[in-house]
Amino acid sequence: MNNFNIAILGCGTVGSGVAKILLDMKSELSIRANHTIELKKIVDLFPKKSAAPYNLPISLFCGGGKDLSPEEAEKYINEIIQDRDIHLVVETIGGTSDFVLNTILSTLKAKKHVVTANKAILAERGQPIFQTAKENNVCLGFEASVCGAMPIIKIIRESFNGDQVKEISGIMNGTSNYILSKMQEECLSFDTALKLAQEAGYAEADPTLDISGGDAGHKLAILIKLAYGADIDYKDLLKEGIRNIDQEDINLASEMGCTIKLICYAKKTNDKIYAAVKPMMVKNDNFLSKVNSAINCVEVNNKYSGKHFFVGKGAGSLETASAIVSDIVFTAKYDGKISNLPETVKCELVDSDHFEFPFNITFTTEDFPGITGLVATAIGEQKINIDTVSHNRHNKENAVFSVITMPCTMGQVKKAIHEIKKRAPSILLDDPKVIPILY
């Protein structure tokens, strides 16, 4: 059996998990891969700290176990890239820096396979990476980059080759789903739920990327590339997080038979991609509404085979690592002959104004008669059919009420709101909250 030698760059939460599984399961993995899978080298700035959680042998670390300066680490990385005895490099440094990008590109150019969990760089700067892998005829494994251990990359790229992906809707950020679940199950405020998420290890000290929809957006951009071959510009993707969701929204959703979820949504019609990360009110008979806590769920709706749901842990050290190891085994087994890289198709990412959904629009207004009529008239004038005007909640200072529309575009809704503001500048006490309803 030939050797298939691995180096790991960056031995944090995920990288150390990869090392652990490669060592623990070496003989089993080698049988599956028909190659002796050998972890040869690890580069990390702080070997002792990184080796500790899984008790990794310190001898694997470049530099013999002492802490490295960035320059030393770079030197070792370059040695690995030049080393003809290394067949595959695991990039678990993370981030979108030039350094990481160049490391990946140099590795691919040196005809080494790369496996990475780095969703951010693939979403924001993926184009040269995919192209360089293709030009150099080497594999780029990135199953771990979207929803950790859930095998959604392989499913979309390979399992649905006999079908056509019409629509993707997913819960792809565990932190946000944990917070929303706590807010809904235990009537907590956003801030209390966020604090709980941090205490439980589901949210970072700085949770911005998670709760802003940025992390979910990275994953959605990658799935769009896979399902539709489209290189969308990550910057142009609408990403709205859960920061503004409050108990008022949650109660209203519940009364409407819905659950609020942060949804990654994409659909292709002709050459146009409709996509966004947005909190949505998910109807309770949709399976996505039942997925709680830090769990991920992706729904893929296909032309021939209908709706599929995939549920699993979207993050975690060994969870994400297992997806990386799976990519390693597959690459070794087929000597890198299997390429998962999608063809690039010309597609246009449509402005979110063209997004078509039924919407729930919540207005907070002054409390006097006639406002409902004014609002409903302005909405009707934009050719939006109204499903329900519901739930007038009057308190001392204001009225809160919701208009649920039939399917219309976000642009129509915006125009209606603009008209209301123009006609009665003072009655809206807050910007109306617009939440799509997902059936």
Place this chain on the structure above:
Amino acid sequence: MNNFNIAILGCGTVGSGVAKILLDMKSELSIRANHTIELKKIVDLFPKKSAAPYNLPISLFCGGGKDLSPEEAEKYINEIIQDRDIHLVVETIGGTSDFVLNTILSTLKAKKHVVTANKAILAERGQPIFQTAKENNVCLGFEASVCGAMPIIKIIRESFNGDQVKEISGIMNGTSNYILSKMQEECLSFDTALKLAQEAGYAEADPTLDISGGDAGHKLAILIKLAYGADIDYKDLLKEGIRNIDQEDINLASEMGCTIKLICYAKKTNDKIYAAVKPMMVKNDNFLSKVNSAINCVEVNNKYSGKHFFVGKGAGSLETASAIVSDIVFTAKYDGKISNLPETVKCELVDSDHFEFPFNITFTTEDFPGITGLVATAIGEQKINIDTVSHNRHNKENAVFSVITMPCTMGQVKKAIHEIKKRAPSILLDDPKVIPILY
């Protein structure tokens, strides 16, 4: 672009769906496969009838469209097997006859790839098929054989190569799940629910294979082969269907926070496989309990990446066909270099007496004092811890009550029941009903 030519043997519900997708999506599939995917020939006894639902061109049918005798069909099949211009044969004849087995084996020996949805033959007579494919270095695609469009074969064979499958539990028979859902949601009797399933097209006129657990057993045997490499003897697999479930069981399950599902269960410990198809009481916080109607759901519990759930339509013409077409595209793309065939590992299928679960045992007895004590004593003597003795329901003639045990083996439960019968031969009015509880 080279041609990749297909013949379809058997153009019933699934075969005709394959033909439709191959024709509808030809240009798209050809790009994905990097080969021109060409449907060349179809063999079916009744071309006109088979062509009708999707309006397939009659010119594709061997014999020019006229009905064929079995002898004529066999002649055309042999021509296809000899035809150097056919690269892949889709077997959608179905059944476990010698004729179908020999057709598959001859096709593989003629160095043609085979794609099939035939779970029965793979489960009952799969060994020579897998071996012949391997010896002849050709592909055997069978994604469609387990849960139709749900890509569970590829997931278990490839996506979890960096992990270890600890346990599989699945709802893998849509008919049974439809019937149980109707019984639970609408308080229907088994017979009424079965009739509804037949009217809705979810159950055959003769539903035996579905409601007896046989069909689910076929799928489970294939998954056991994939996950554990074990060639179990299908005959030895415990298969118990839903025929004996009644409203009494359903009410009791509901009071215990459970839902009754027909579960395909498999676990490997050392070299031993524990497996069965059995109705189980699934705890309502287990995702499987939420999957209703004719939908399938497979839970895979892995060592590193934890629990995954895959939900989708397990049957249907185009649904199953899309899985077959996906196998065709993948085989064409890689010129048949990718083999999904598992290595065979020596494993023993453990007798179901060793099956360990918490159990619910329902006793129907004569109604007089002392019986609960007698039953509980006999159970305790088998070193079974009792969790709850619940729900004494006394009516004029008898008492119905349930004992919920802590985890123990089926063998222990059987012995306890045997003891009760021996000590008080007349008190049991019916065989106690033993249902495992799935957390």
